[in-house]
Amino acid sequence: MAELIAKAALDGQGPVTRAGLVLSVLPPAPVWSIAPFPGEDLTPALAALGLDFPAPGRSNRAGDLRLIWTGRDQAFLLGGRPPEGLAAAVTDQSGAWAGFSLSGIGGEAALARLVTPDLRLAAFPVGHVVRTGLNHIPAIILREGETEFHIRVFRSMARSAWAELVEVLEHLAARAAAVQGGASAPARTG
């Protein structure tokens, strides 16, 4: 008989605070993929949970459950297990994704170093989600709140993704320090 201890991605990694932003590892939680078969409508089954199958780029939530769009006819259920008997392909993706939270004012500016899409609040409001590249790393980015993003990447690439994000924060912190260290433009007279 074996006794196995579960270990999440980046186990033990503490948060990093730079440039007014906090980067932290999201605690492990269930992640399930739900892909309705062609022609099937999951609305009644999901309504029982208070959820709706999200349109592309959208998400919705009910209590601790959150259903986020992740691709063509595909969504991830976060925070719980889907009900049995859905007319959909369902897989357990729980350990497969490493999740990060980036919170604080100016998270958009940090992500703009690594991510192409427009993540300004007006273009990417709370609850919007996008699948894109975090530099070279495939990622799912969700706007969790006005000043918080959730970033999910393949577990195997978690270390690279973390390093990329920390590097960006270091650059932003150095930029902020440089500006505070002395006016960057000469004083105007006359």
Place this chain on the structure above:
Amino acid sequence: MRLEGKGIIDRTREVSFRFDGRDYRGFRGDTLASALLANGVKLFGRSFKYHRPRGLLTAGPEEPNALVEVIGKTSRTPNTRATMQEIFDGLESRSQNRLGSLRHDLMAVNDLVSPFLSAGFYYKTFMWPRHFWEGLYEPIIRRAAGLGSLAKVHDEGVYEKAWAHCDLLVIGAGPAGLMAALTAARAGADVILAEEQPLTGGRLIADGGLIGGDPAAQWVHRVEAELRAMPNVRIMTRTTVTGAYDNGTYGALERVGLHRSPRPNLPRECFWRIVARRAVLTTGAQERHIAFPMNDRPGIMLASAVRTYLNRFGVAPGKRVTLFAANDQARQTARDLMAAGVQVAAIIDPREDVSVVEECPVHAGAVVIDTKGRHALQAITVRKGSETFRIETDCLAVSGGWNPGLHLTCHMNSRPRWSEEIAAFVPVEAAVPGLAAAGAANGSFSTHGALTAGRLAAERALAALDLRAPDLAVPAAEDTPYTHRAIWSVEGAKGRNGRAWLDFANDVTVKDVQLSAQENFASVEHMKRYTTQGMAPDQGKNSNVAALAVLADATGRGIPETGTTTFRPPYVPVSIAAMGAGGRAKGFAPERFLTSDQASRDRLAPMIEAGLWYRPSYFPKPGETTWREACDREVRMVRGAVGVCDVSTLGKIDIQGPDAGRFLDFVYTNTFSTLPVGRVRYGLMLREDGLVMDDGTSARLAETHYLMTTTTAAAGQVMRHLDFVQQAFCATWKLRLISVTEAFAQFAIAGPKARALIDTVLDQPLGDLPFMGVRPVSVGGVEARLFRISFSGEEGYELAVPVDYGEALFRDLVARAETMGGGPYGMEALNVLRIEKGFLTHAEIHGRVSADDVGLGAMVSPRKDCIGRAASQRPGLWGPEREQLVGLKAAGAISAGAHLFRPGFAVERENDQGYVTSVCWSPTLDSWLGLAFLTDGRARHGERIRLVDHLRGIDVECEVTHPVFFDADGGRMRG
């Protein structure tokens, strides 16, 4: 010479820096150019071809002469424009393109032989003998050519790359840009205002004037303050927009740390990609030089540059300045100088009918026809009517008119339009979709014109953005019409060889352009390439228009007929380091780590890259000195006891739905719909062209649920392929697929004692699991899957657990294996084990082989269609003329990549019989083994073949065999 009370530099902050080994002092706000000029330095560099001494021509980004190297602790940046490099404490710089010192450049000998070095010289001279070019001429010319030098070490500086998005991008923060930004910002648009200089204001900084009755600087300050306070505005100073691209995307280069002492983590530059729904181009205009004889002496500079040095930096570029200009506006230069107490020797104006009322002598109808002074201007010769006279002067301010800064409008292949009115090219409308030029960039040169045009451009953009323009009055400002006469070149005195430079950076003269026309390189594109005009770092910013005017004259055509060469991105030089920011070292690609990664490293396993993954190569034991010893031991361990190997890198694709089996039948050559639940089958997948894409096993977990395994190398390709096939060919079929590669950690357990090991870890006894079977199991209470499959030829299992348990399971399995005489094995042993069994990897299925080539032709089912089947039946993709998979056995070392020849035949391409794809030393069979592709190989088992590898110096005879060397009937793995 610094003037008291002038300029907007911060005189309370002294800055010390070095140039060419000497210490200098300047003030915060100075550029390297202004600070050196204030210290009396006039000589900044040497020209490209003739090594002529050169000084500052401009005060901006278009500078062709003052290119210097900036030297950091570990970096060296060549071709830095001294006019753009701000000084900071500790800045170290030096001149470039010289042999010896800047004053005594030995390469200046080129200037003495310049009559022989005219345009086309290389093409005519270095033709014969033909083979001398590569060996002799080119290396010498290359040594002599080129500006600056590289440090030849990795650039480990910090660079950054970023995206920005906005409603309106305003390019240039002069009067037009500020007005456009203010209009759009007040309407609520998201505005980015990009300005190349550290300050907003554009020409207002140097030229002053009144706006709305106040000094222009106050207006600029007020507008900037209002913009900075608005949350929807981002002012990006020190940011040059470098290119206009599709869909409103602009490239821009920000100088983040180049103007400061280096700090850790502070990027030197940031390369921006700005996506804007609309853009306004308010880049102003650039002043033109005049091509008069010997117009390149240090001290001869553009009139606008003189005003910039005077008014922005408080530096007098000379003690006795002369102005040579053909427009009224340039006279401001003389007035400003005199107001600051600098002597103005004269104003030379080629126009006859102009005012001569100034505080200094004015020579109307006069031109400069010669100059004196090698390292600095001393005197000029002026011709007025039939008389010539000399003026002692150390600075000549020149204005030949203005060219709108329309470069970006040409970036999507639009050509500008010639305007007779201002004798310059102006942008055409919609040259770049969504971009509108305004102000001086659009040919309207007065301050009031710029303000009005800026507001109008913003209003038009707002209309397109569905935003309401605010009620914003255009303040009163200077609105004098642009009065000028076009003057391109001036003939020198008869009998004197006075060269008149057009392109300073590349040393192209009026005569060169005329020669080009004379030799029938009369098209502007041909002239450019023949003379190299416009091909230097300044990309013709200073010379294009004048050069084509000279060409037009020489060919007897008008300027519009002559046309212009186009401007392409980038507008200014962009360092590759900035464009490639984040891509160096580990930024090149992400690293993928297994859950067993740390456990493998704890055992000192060297990790090798397999795609993006890191996998253990072998697990060394004390006393083992080479990888081979460890590998041989691991192979014997698997064949004799049990080995554990992390195989989680293999692609795993979950396929569910009533049509899943039908789908697999379509993508695999063989049939999966008939596979019983709980069984696994080996499958072969073809590309559309009939060649092999990938192989692997697929398991049927339930009636409508399959799990496909791909190779590590092709995991992404297969996923993409399946997605394509599903979307394109069977979108209505009831099935869904998703990668679960990352969701499971999977370990191979192989060897005669594999079963015994499995039995100790499972919560319930395994019972009977047939070869190629799969079953759900439980390990320490964790739901898992056990496959009975083998890539080693031994009795083999693969145990898959949710990935969070991967590390724990690996450590546990290895510890148990060790008590049974087994242990972990790495990639090297895995490779040996599979070669002994003749199993394929992408070394064999490398994209050019058919199913028949690898001996799996029978797997292409004749009873059904599949992707690639029709193409695989084409003649030439099967049969004896193909190179077919064989085994090779040799007594001595052999190598992958070697080629095969019949013994006795010459080792020549024509006799090539095939090539080797994989080799190993087999400790099991005590022999070197190889897998190879050999023409008609299946019919040639038992033959001798010669194996030649020129690269590694291997030439041995081998025996051709069946590709399965060990346990051909599979008795060991079937158990």
